[in-house]
Amino acid sequence: MYKVSEGIRSTHGQDGAIVLDIRQGQMFNLNFVGSRILELLETGATEPAIVDEISQKFEVSRDIARSDVREFIESLKQHHLLEDPGTNGQH
Numbered sequence: 001m002y003k004v005s006e007g008i009r010s011t012h013g014q015d016g017a018i019v020l021d022i023r024q025g026q027m028f029n030l031n032f033v034g035s036r037i038l039e040l041l042e043t044g045a046t047e048p049a050i051v052d053e054i055s056q057k058f059e060v061s062r063d064i065a066r067s068d069v070r071e072f073i074e075s076l077k078q079h080h081l082l083e084d085p086g087t088n089g090q091h
Helices: 032-042 047-057 062-078
Strands: 008-013 016-021 026-030
Touching (some): 026 032, 032 047
Antiparallel strands (some): 016 026
């Protein structure tokens, strides 16, 4: 399970989300799909549960949803917005 980094603040709206990393002073805009994935991560949802939600909500195949969710999670990790507890906070 992943954990959203503590220095992250986000606001979600109908068009997506704005994410602020207060530690690095960076701001990110997310589309609606990215916003939903981040919301699910913030609630502690597992990757398979997120894939299910995205597949159903946006009416895409599980394979496409799985690929998109993994790519998005990797991007969040690269920008230090998401931590993988299995790595003990190392990036």
